[in-house]
Structure formats: structure tokens, C-alpha cells
Amino acid sequence: MLRALKLEPEKCTGCLQCEMACSYENEGVFNPAKSRIKVFTFHQEGRFAPYTCTQCEEAWCLHSCPVEAIVINAETGAKEVLDNVCVGCKVCTIACPFGTVNYNQDSGKVMKCDLCGGDPWCAKACPTGAITYVDVDSTGLDRMRAWAQQSPAGPATHVEPRPKEIATYNRAQ
Template sequence: MLRSLQIEPEKCTGCLQCEMACSYQAEGVFNPSKSRIKIFTFHDEGRFVPYTCTQCTEAWCLHACPVEAIVINEATGAKEVIDDICVGCKVCTIACPFGTVNYNQETAVVQKCDLCGGDPECAKACPTQAITYVDSDHTGLERMRAHAAQNLPQDNA
């Protein structure tokens, strides 16, 4: 069963525990700027939105890579960067239309969410279950409904 990160922004309090956990897992330091998941802040609405790679089927990053440095982990479905192969050309960072592949100037390779190999730290660190790791088939529907509702003409005015 393929699982994916389910993100429910309405439950997020903006505590940044996920960013700390991600940074520690990925880079060995507690530094939100190194996190693969980011919390975006909407002060006017009093809302926080966690966002990271959706491991999309299209995988623009993977198709744009000139040296086959982004591969699919068959067990998790994650698109993973192989640091030793990545040359740091950054084409994937401009190709990903969700802005979730970033170049790290210190390591000179790109970084993105790899689902921690199937046990994502962000989901474990989230105290309000705004980020959960669930059966892929169960994500999306509510989101799509809400998105559709938000895009209705009367809401857009």
C-alpha cells in the first residue's frame, strides 16, 4: 500500500516542529532553513500552511534531470535525489512548478522531500496531526472538494 503525506492546513498552528524534525533528519542540525517541508504564514487570515513535495506522478524534476540523479523509490513512491550523481545544475529547481526542489549552496546539490524512506519525521513531530502519513487513496478528496469550492466565482470576488 502506497502512503503519502496528508496535509491539513486548518490544523496547523505554525509551531515549526516539522521543520526542526526534517532538518535534523536530513542534515543533522536543528535549522528550519534546511528543512524540506516549509510552513507558509498567512498573517491576515491567521493561518499556516505546511507544504512540501507531493511526489507527483508527473515528476517534472525527474524528467528534467540531465544526469538521472532523481529516481523513484519503488517502496515509497518518493522521488529521491542521489547526492553522488547530482551535479548541481539546478534545472530541476526551475522545472518543479510547485517550488519544492531547492538548491543547497553548502552541499552543492539539490534537496527535496524523500519521505524519510517511508517514515516521515515531520508527520511524527506534528503535535496537531496537521501532517499525517496515510494511505494514498485517502488523501486528496477533501482537498479537491475544498479547492473546488474556493474557486467558485462568488468566492473569488
């Protein structure tokens, strides 16, 4: 069963634990600027919205890549950046209409959420349940409705999923 990140802004307090966990687990530093999940602040409304890649079916980033550096993880469904293949051309950063692929000037590569290989740290770090990792089916209707209403029709995906080594993360280590 594929799982997905469920983001519920109304539960978010803006504590940024998710950004800290993401940047530490993926980049080895506590630096929100290196986080693949971002909490956006709406001061006037007193609201916060955690936001990251939804691993969308359209996979705009993957299709725009000129060197096949973004692939689908067959187990998690995540669209993953292969660092050793990415040349840093940044086309995916403008192609992703959700703004969730960012260029990392230090590494010269792009970065995006890869669901931590199936064990996303943002969800584990969130103290209020605003970020949970749940079965896709339980959120599927919302997702389909959202797309039907707002998205320009995307072309069908065509790249076959391929098996990829999955990194496992263990808090004890």
C-alpha cells in the same frame, strides 16, 4: 499500499516542529532553512500552511534532470535525489512548478522530500495532526480533483521505478 503526506493547514499552529525535525533528521542540524518541508505564514488571515513535495505523478523534477540523479523509490513512491549523481545544475529547482526542490549551497546539491524512506519525521513531530502519513487512497480524490482543475496536462512518466536501499530511522538510536 503507497502512503502519502496529508497536509491539513487548518490544523497547523505554525510551531515549526516539522521543519526542525526534517532538518535534523536529514541534515543533522536544527535549521529550518535546511528543512524540506516549509510552513508558510498568512499573517492577515492568521493561517499557516505546511507544504512540501507531493511526490506528484508528473515528476517534473525527475524528467528535467540531465544526469538521472532523481529516481523513484519503488517502495515509497518518493522521488529521491541521489547525492552522488546530482551535479548541482539546479534545472529541477526551476522545473518543479510547486517550488519544492531547493538548492543547498553548502552541499552544492539539490534537496527535496524523500518521505524519510517511508517514515517521515515531519508527521511524527507534528503535535496537532496537521501532517499525517496516510494511505494514498484516502486522499486520492482530493488529489485528482486538484490536478484536473489546475494543472496543465503533464506528460506521462516513463522512468521505471527501481529498487533502492531504504534508510530506516529509529528514534531510540
